[in-house]
Amino acid sequence: MAPRRHRERLDDEPSTTTPPRRERLRLDDPPRRSDHLTLLDAFSDPRLFARFFKDPQSWIAWTALIAAAFGLPMSADQLAIYRKCTGRTDPPTQQMRELVLVVGRRGGKSRVLALIATWLSAFVDYKPYLDPGERGVVQVLAADRDQAKIILRYVKAFFKLPMLVKLVERNSQFGLDLSNSVSIEVTTASFRSVRGRTVVAALADEIAFWNDEGANPDAEVIKAIRPSMATIPNSMLLLASSPYARKGVLWDMHRQHHGKDDSRVLSWQAATDVMNSSIDPQYLADQYERDPASASAEYGAQFRTDVEAFISAEAVDAVTSDERERPYIAGKRYHAFADPAGGSGKDSFTLAIGHVEDKLPTLDVIREKKPPFSPRAIIEEYCELLKQYGIRKLTADRFAAEFAVEAFKEHGITLEHSLKPKSQIYSEFLPLLNSKTCDLLDNSRLRTQLTGLERRTARSGKDSIDHGPGGHDDVANAVAGVLTSMGIRKYKYDGSMSWVGSIDATRDDAQSPAAQRLSALVNHHSMRGLIR
Helix, strand or coil, rough: CCEEEECCCCCCCCCCCCCCCCCCCCCCCCCCCCCCCCCCHHHCCCCCCHHHHHEEEHHHHHHHHHHCCCCHHHHHHHHHHHHHHHCCCCCCCCCCCCCEEECCCCCCCHHHHHHHHHHHHHHCCCCCCCCCCCCCEEEEEECCCCHHHHHHHHHHCCCCCCHHHHEEEECCCCCEEEECCEEEEEEECCCCCCCEEEEEEEEECCCHHHCCCCCCHHHHHHHHHHHHHHCCCCCCCEECHHHHHHHHHHHHHHHHHCCCCCCEEEEEEECCHHHHHCCHHHHHHHHHCCCCHHHHHHCCCCEECEEEEEECCCHHCCEEEECCCCCCCCCCCEEEEEEEECCCCCCEEEEEEEECCCCCCEEEEEEEEECCCCCHHHHHHHHHHHHHHHCCEEEEECCCCCHHHHHHHCCEEEEEEEECHHHHHHHHHHHHHHCCCCCCCCCCCHHHHCCCEEECCCCCEEEEECCCCCCCCCHHHHHHHCCCCCCCCCCCCCCCCCCCCCCCCHHHHCCCCCHHHHHHHHHHHHHHCCCC
């Protein structure tokens, strides 16, 4: 075979070797990790992610965020957006370890979180930090798996690209296993699910609305995630949500880091129309007109000032004993409060029993039945328990259905509806906690529900107290109901009227004549038993 020939320029040095062939990037080639390829390059590359972001100008705020998150150079427009959304002046020069995104709804959070998850899992090399057989995990956490799957669907769409599809070794309903020893998983927000894994990136979606029920409040989940990322130097934690109340991990980290220079943590706050310029302005105007407080949080990305935590954890712990349940004591008068439920929804059927011990409202029993259940079977069980404590009459939530009244009556128990709304019960219960004049049981559900209560102020100025979004207060309602219905007087009436006119009640001239006449009248009726 004759040797292959090639053309030479006249000014070239003579060559007797065949020049190297120029490499061409094929669409079906797996992605190559390069120090020169950045996420912004991939974002605008037609062979990669550009097709998913068809109007680049409407995504310019997100490109500014990406540049800040990964320490990339910014254009003048991106720098202006960065300064507006972070309160900082100088842009970062290196990748952030933790990112706090407080962004209004419909701003594009889910798609960009999926983009970042795809980039980190496919284009970043974690093998130097992984042992043989170990897999790095990109975790997508949400309040439930259905919500987390919103991001997963975007991720799976990205991995259908010709340049990425060959990386996928296994595709399941809960994630992807890639050939580069990285897996993408969706999971519920649980401190147990993040243990035992090497997490290279964690994306907490809508963390402001994570359910506080059980043993997995947001703070505990994030606290469990951080050690799982400790051995990966370039790991990344992203907390993204539209804001809610001024409490929880999102609020705490935003308050701590927003507007402050930090080489590891970046807080980004932006309204919906800043991050998504294509949204209809009239729609936003209508939402603000309908409910300004809600729209300010949902679309303006402002933490709500009309919602605040009602009970502190310290107040609950101060009155919680080591006992989980107290037995019946002969000679004591016991009280009960129930919060019935139908058994087919999400609410539990709860019952609380208590008595007065040395003028101290004391909690003795907590019962909770989670759905599904038969209401009549639960009522029969509760009636047996009530009779063990000598109770023949109990109070129930004012919205308890009529069937509960009849079902309790069949077992010889009288059920009366509470005359107080739930907000009033909680308002009367708070002084018992703060003054340490009640005794609670050691019950994690009770503690979680009490500390999850929120006080909301309506535009009329009226306060309401209830559980937060996605939460429950069935146990808390029953406990507060029974402890505030025992007839303990919070104040003793002072018939001497010594508090009128002077603090010295021993002097007759310390009171005004009117006060002296009123005091004498009150004392006269008290002696006759008309005022007790």
